[in-house]
Amino acid sequence: MLQINYIRENKEQVLARLAIKNFKNFNLVDEIIHLDENRRQTQSKLDAISAEANLAAKQVGDLMRQGKKEAVEVIKINTSALKEQIKTLGDELTKLEEQLQQQLVLLPNLPHISVPKGVGADDNEIIFEHGVKPTLATNALPHWELAVKYDIIDFELGNKITGAGFPVYKGKGAKLQRALINFFLDRAEAAGYSEVQPPILVNEASGFGTAQLPDKEGQMYHVGLDNLYLIPTAEVPITNLYRDVIVKEEDLPIKNCGYTPCFRREAGSYGAHVRGLNRLHQFDKVEIVQVAHPDQSYQVHDEMSKYIQNLLQALELPYRVLRLCGGDMSSHAALTFDMEVWCAAQARWLEVSSVSNFETFQSNRLKLRFKGKEGKAQLAHTLNGSALALPRIVASLLENNQTEKGIRIPKVLVPYTKFEWID
RNA sequence: GGAGAGGUGUCUGAGUGGUCGAAAGAGCAAGCCUGGAAAGUUUGUAUACUCGCAAGGGUAUCGAGGGUUCGAAUCCCUCCCUCUCCGCCA
Numbered sequence: 001m002l003q004i005n006y007i008r009e010n011k012e013q014v015l016a017r018l019a020i021k022n023f024k025n026f027n028l029v030d031e032i033i034h035l036d037e038n039r040r041q042t043q044s045k046l047d048a049i050s051a052e053a054n055l056a057a058k059q060v061g062d063l064m065r066q067g068k069k070e071a072v073e074v075i076k077i078n079t080s081a082l083k084e085q086i087k088t089l090g091d092e093l094t095k096l097e098e099q100l101q102q103q104l105v106l107l108p109n110l111p112h113i114s115v116p117k118g119v120g121a122d123d124n125e126i127i128f129e130h131g132v133k134p135t136l137a138t139n140a141l142p143h144w145e146l147a148v149k150y151d152i153i154d155f156e157l158g159n160k161i162t163g164a165g166f167p168v169y170k171g172k173g174a175k176l177q178r179a180l181i182n183f184f185l186d187r188a189e190a191a192g193y194s195e196v197q198p199p200i201l202v203n204e205a206s207g208f209g210t211a212q213l214p215d216k217e218g219q220m221y222h223v224g225l226d227n228l229y230l231i232p233t234a235e236v237p238i239t240n241l242y243r244d245v246i247v248k249e250e251d252l253p254i255k256n257c258g259y260t261p262c263f264r265r266e267a268g269s270y271g272a273h274v275r276g277l278n279r280l281h282q283f284d285k286v287e288i289v290q291v292a293h294p295d296q297s298y299q300v301h302d303e304m305s306k307y308i309q310n311l312l313q314a315l316e317l318p319y320r321v322l323r324l325c326g327g328d329m330s331s332h333a334a335l336t337f338d339m340e341v342w343c344a345a346q347a348r349w350l351e352v353s354s355v356s357n358f359e360t361f362q363s364n365r366l367k368l369r370f371k372g373k374e375g376k377a378q379l380a381h382t383l384n385g386s387a388l389a390l391p392r393i394v395a396s397l398l399e400n401n402q403t404e405k406g407i408r409i410p411k412v413l414v415p416y417t418k419f420e421w422i423d
Numbered sequence: 424g425g426a427g428a429g430g431u432g433u434c435u436g437a438g439u440g441g442u443c444g445a446a447a448g449a450g451c452a453a454g455c456c457u458g459g460a461a462a463g464u465u466u467g468u469a470u471a472c473u474c475g476c477a478a479g480g481g482u483a484u485c486g487a488g489g490g491u492u493c494g495a496a497u498c499c500c501u502c503c504c505u506c507u508c509c510g511c512c513a
Contacts, residue, residue: 040472040473043472043473044473044482046482048481050481050483051481054481056494057441057493058441058442061442061494062442064441064493072493073493077493082493369470
């Protein structure tokens with residue numbers, strides 16, 4: 001959520017920046033500014049009248065002590081009119097605040113200056129590419145067939161238990177999952193991230209805090225009886241750890257990591273490009289989250305990007321880094337890098353990580369602030385990135401590392417899997 | 424699920440209708456003291472909105488929302504949450 005003060009004082013810049021995200025509803029911005037104007041006027045009026053009423057109440061107290069009953073009666077008559085006005089203005093103010101909030105929530109975040117214009121995935125900038133795409137034998141298999149061949153992931157069983165998009169990992173498949181989670185967590189810990197194990201069901205306030213609600217309601221599984229949501233990413237509970245918190249400036253940046261399963265409804269996505277592990281309703285992910293000082297958040301963003309790339313290099317996977325264009329990035333982010341790994345058998349890039357700086361877009365909703373020794377509390381910046389999402393890493397490992405002998409496990413993982421081959 | 428207790432500032436904790444943004448203590452910060460530190464001592468120590476160039480002023484906030492009253496942290500109602508005991512249970 002953008003800050004109203006900023007919009008008020010920088011309308012032209014706001015419009016220009018929003019245009020890069022292909023947001024053209026300029027009327028909305030005008031409407032917001034108008035509502036805000038109204039709100040402030042109403043606030044002032046209300047405050048003045050409240051002050052008058054407070055004064056009258058104080059006078060009654062004094063007069064009562066002096067026993068001047070008649071004078072008290074006079075004041076009482078006068079204040080009844082004030083009370084009515086307070087009620088009317090108060091209701092009006094509440095209404096205006098609600099309207100303002102509703103409209104404000106509709107505005108996307110302003111993109112960073114480095115964000116290229118563009119409408120979709122084709123306009124993303126490839127800013128880095130690393131590794132050599134493996135050359136596979138002609139009889140190479142996509143990962144969903146390898147999964148069957150080595151009996152490590154059972155999609156059919158998942159269908160029976162739950163439905164499509166909920167695979168069952170078996171044997172070395174299950175162990176590989178566990179190995180990856182531990183590997184990712186160990187790496188994150190070594191890089192200074194404190195591990196947390198958060199709830200995977202969250203309430204509405206948390207969903208609102210990180211901006212999944214209200215607009216992405218349909219993407220999350222909702223437990224109606226208790227009005228809770230299954231998390232689509234650990235970003236939600238981990239970032240919400242700092243909701244309504246004022247942290248010490250010297251404690252920044254705050255670095256957390258956590259492993260959780262993630263749940264996404266992915267309504268409307270079916271077909272060949274979502275086969276196998278390519279897109280699931282439930283998957284595992286290790287997430288890194290930082291709360292940063294506004295002056296340092298882009299440095300932090302770079303550092304997170306490098307950290308994620310190191311993981312991919314350690315896993316020996318060919319990858320590339322994209323700078324998302326205005327049209328393809330999430331409406332909440334100011335800057336996003338996507339990391340994609342090469343899946344040799346499918347001959348396509350798959351996104352395994354997305355690292356974003358949200359600047360104050362989330363912290364404004366979260367009321368996540370920091371404060372130095374002097375000066376006012378101000379909004380912190382929030383960032384997060386996948387480090388990493390498991391299924392597509394597994395897909396890529398299976399496809400790229402398939403040989404006659406079986407599937408080779410990358411060296412760094414062997415201490416975790418305790419086996420070198422899936423065969 | 425049943426019965427009871429309770430939700431106050433960074434924390435502990437007082438406050439049952441007016442002088443309460445809120446005692447006291449702790450913590451924290453600054454000053455004094457000290458060779459330096461501890462102890463001692465003094466002062467300060469919430470957030471948001473709003474008016475103002477500023478100094479400063481106004482308003483709101485004692486779990487949330489309503490109500491009673493000239494006036495509510497204090498009384499009434501609803502909801503949420505926490506704790507204790509019982510039941511159930513990994």
